[in-house]
Amino acid sequence: MKNKIISLLGGVAIMVTSLTALYAPQAGAHGERSQEPFLRMRTVHWYDTNFSTNRVAVNSEMTMTGKFLLAEAWPEVIMKPDVAFLHVAEPGPAVAKVESWLNGVPAAKSFKLELGKTYEYKIIVRGRKPGEAHIHPMLNVQSAGGLVGPGQWTLIEGNYEDFTYPVTTLTGETIDLNTYGFANVVKWHIIWAIPALFWLLWWIRRPVFIPRFLMVQNGEEDALITGTDKKVAIAMFIGTMVLVTMSSNSAKEAYPIQIPLQSAIIPVEALPVTPQNSAVKAKILKANYRIPGRSMTMTLDVTNGSATPIKLAEFNSANVRFTNSLIPTLAKTDSAELWAKGGLHVQGEPTIYPGETARLEIEASDALWETERLSSLIGDPDSAFGGVLYFHGADGKTYMEEISGPIIPTFQ
Numbered sequence: 001m002k003n004k005i006i007s008l009l010g011g012v013a014i015m016v017t018s019l020t021a022l023y024a025p026q027a028g029a030h031g032e033r034s035q036e037p038f039l040r041m042r043t044v045h046w047y048d049t050n051f052s053t054n055r056v057a058v059n060s061e062m063t064m065t066g067k068f069l070l071a072e073a074w075p076e077v078i079m080k081p082d083v084a085f086l087h088v089a090e091p092g093p094a095v096a097k098v099e100s101w102l103n104g105v106p107a108a109k110s111f112k113l114e115l116g117k118t119y120e121y122k123i124i125v126r127g128r129k130p131g132e133a134h135i136h137p138m139l140n141v142q143s144a145g146g147l148v149g150p151g152q153w154t155l156i157e158g159n160y161e162d163f164t165y166p167v168t169t170l171t172g173e174t175i176d177l178n179t180y181g182f183a184n185v186v187k188w189h190i191i192w193a194i195p196a197l198f199w200l201l202w203w204i205r206r207p208v209f210i211p212r213f214l215m216v217q218n219g220e221e222d223a224l225i226t227g228t229d230k231k232v233a234i235a236m237f238i239g240t241m242v243l244v245t246m247s248s249n250s251a252k253e254a255y256p257i258q259i260p261l262q263s264a265i266i267p268v269e270a271l272p273v274t275p276q277n278s279a280v281k282a283k284i285l286k287a288n289y290r291i292p293g294r295s296m297t298m299t300l301d302v303t304n305g306s307a308t309p310i311k312l313a314e315f316n317s318a319n320v321r322f323t324n325s326l327i328p329t330l331a332k333t334d335s336a337e338l339w340a341k342g343g344l345h346v347q348g349e350p351t352i353y354p355g356e357t358a359r360l361e362i363e364a365s366d367a368l369w370e371t372e373r374l375s376s377l378i379g380d381p382d383s384a385f386g387g388v389l390y391f392h393g394a395d396g397k398t399y400m401e402e403i404s405g406p407i408i409p410t411f412q
């Protein structure tokens with residue numbers, strides 16, 4: 001009997017171990033969830049995100065388009081987007097950026113952007129490394145870091161060996177950016193490594209630290225540097241100067257026309273303010289986050305300054321969409337994995353008529369609060385949240401309003 005139990009337990013143990021070994025989920029995330037909730041909820045509100053495809057061959061292109069609203073509730077602890085650069089967030093260079101545009105202006109350089117304003121972007125990427133990659137639009141803000149938009153799992157098909165990135169330089173020469181200058185970089189690293197290594201070995205071949213320390217203690221420091229050392233040092237100095245001059249001349253000879261790296265900040269005008277993004281005003285009276293229920297409740301007064309009756313359709317925070325199942329869904333293009341379908345409940349589902357102010361009691365609940373690690377906002381020294389409310393107008397248009405404010409956790 002005892003042996004039977006032991007062998008049974010052994011069998012279970014083996015099964016569990018082998019099942020655990022079989023269960024090896026793909027390391028999917030690449031850091032977007034580890035960012036503090038305040039950085040994701042109160043900075044860039046991405047919307048209308050669209051990816052032209054979710055399968056792209058090596059060397060073929062995919063286009064990302066969409067808009068973002070810069071939060072007026074921008075956290076004080078990070079710098080404002082005075083130097084911002086539009087880019088792509090991806091796990092390693094799975095795709096290469098080809099072009100990017102912000103409000104129709106080429107986005108090769110950085111921009112100075114304004115809070116409370118809306119911008120429209122377009123990013124074109126080229127399939128590079130085969131495999132499945134999670135790709136996002138991203139706004140890099142100086143000192144704040146990368147603020148990522150909604151991601152999409154994208155399948156990149158083909159062979160990495162086939163990847164090319166041809167560009168025509170200002171002098172009319174066509175080069176492959178993927179390999180251009182690589183041999184030269186390797187060559188100059190080796191050339192500089194030789195004297196560096198020699199200089200290092202010259203000194204460490206003799207007794208180092210403690211014997212030398214003792215010699216200094218005994219007043220024998222003059223014996224530490226010999227005449228040969230001095231001669232070698234002078235030779236090294238002259239050699240380095242000669243090498244610098246030679247390398248500079250050889251670069252000038254190989255590339256007679258040179259321009260410095262461009263680093264200017266270019267101005268870009270924000271999208272014009274429309275009734276869709278200015279007519280509706282919301283004032284938060286109370287916001288709570290209920291930890292066991294993974295749900296957020298809010299009481300707010302909404303004033304409809306538009307010319308059409310509106311209903312609340314969506315609450316979006318940190319790219320997580322909480323949508324109202326009773327209202328026709330807005331844009332469907334955002335990544336499905338961040339979509340809490342039917343996660344938004346509005347008590348009484350009131351229609352707010354033009355000129356009217358209504359008090360809304362809303363609840364946004366879904367496990368995504370936990371899986372997207374947004375619930376950790378209760379650990380911030382200033383527990384505050386941010387997001388955007390989207391209202392569905394009877395005229396078929398979408399009206400939006402940014403909201404933000406303190407949030408109080410409830411523990412039961």
Ligand SMILES: [Cu+2]
Nearest residue numbers: 030032134151
């Ligand atoms: Cu991602």
